[in-house]
Amino acid sequence: MQGIADYEFVRPLGESNYGTNYLAKAPARLGIAAAEVVVKVIAGPTSDDAFRRATRELKHFSVADSDRLVAVYDAGRHGGAFYYAMEYLPLGSLESPNVELDTSRRVAAVRDAALAAHALHERGIAHRDIKPANILVADDGGRLSDLGLSQLLSPGMVTTGLGQIGLEFTDPAIMLGAQASRASDVWSLGASLHFAITGKGVYGELRGTEPLLLVRSILASQPTLSEDLSAAARSLIAACLDADVAARPRTAAEVADRASGLLSDLGSTV
Known part of the structure; x- marks a missing residue:
């Protein structure tokens, strides 16, 4: 090549x-x-x-x-x-892992992505593109990858012009013109955690791939949490996805801490 x-x-x-x-x-x-x-x-x-x-x-x-x-x-x-x-992390991502992952390893990967996001936030950077494809699997948990540079490289570009960007893992407020922030990354962490535990997005099965139609479909919907979630997981994910930014976890570090609690409930040592 x-x-x-x-x-x-x-x-x-x-x-x-x-x-x-x-x-x-x-x-x-x-x-x-x-x-x-x-x-x-x-x-x-x-x-x-x-x-x-x-x-x-x-x-x-x-x-x-x-x-x-x-x-x-x-x-x-x-x-x-x-x-x-x-x-390069050869084990793949939460979206496309190259190894079999149990729930504990998936949750651990999101916990570590939250820790990474917090480190970025403390330097004044919003990641902008947290989603299962950018949460990579490691032997000791996970890594957050692929900083969302699209807004910097094409600052006039709107969400619907970005193609496939994991829209179901994007805070709907961003689609309505809000700036990326701690809170929007927390939303993405919650949606990613839901996927990690259930294998499903918070909008169910989205049809089609045309970005504008996906945005319209998402904005006309409300996130729906799986009945298979534990009470603790449901509480954390629901808080991350709250439309009221003030009701969300204040930091990604808080998300990581509560995800560690989920791991304790699962008996994980990761």
């Missing part, structure tokens, strides 16, 4: 809402032990100003005080395209 800059692609790992992920050989200049990394190549050309904004936010991401964030190694432009390289 071809590559970008000095990254030699091994194989594509799939597309996201604004780019394509590739497994690539890690160039020696990175100075890391891992032989392979994930390189995300952003679709379309990137302006100088957007490049500066994106690299500044990636720098904050990379130095946030959390080992639950996927490590970011490098960022740059090549032939007008923006790319960045990050840690």
Whole structure:
């Protein structure tokens, strides 16, 4: 396969809402032990100003005080395209795991994503794109990946122009024009936790893939929680999804703490 800059692609790992992920050989200049990394190549050309904004936010991401964030190694432009390289976790994501996961491991992955989100929030960064596809599985829990840079790279772009961005895991307020925030990431953590425990989204089976129709369908609906949830899980998820932002957990760290309680109930040691 071809590559970008000095990254030699091994194989594509799939597309996201604004780019394509590739497994690539890690160039020696990175100075890391891992032989392979994930390189995300952003679709379309990137302006100088957007490049500066994106690299500044990636720098904050990379130095946030959390080992639950996927490590970011490098960022740059090549032939007008923006790319960045990050840690490769072969076990896959909550959406598409490469191993069998029991409920405890799924909840542990969301707990760790909440810890990672809190670290970002403490640096003034909203992740913007927390969803099962961006919650990666690790032997010791999980990692939060793929900072949602689309609003920085295309600041005039509306939600419906972003393609497949995991709309059912996006706070509906964002679709109505609200700014991404701690509270909107908490909403996404709640929806992701529901998926982790039940395997279902909070809107049931959404039909179609056209973003505008999905937005209309979501905004005309109310989140519905599965009857299979424990009382504690239901209470936490319902709080995260509350339309009243003030009624939600105040921080993602609180979400993580309450998720740890769920793990205790499950008898987990993760």
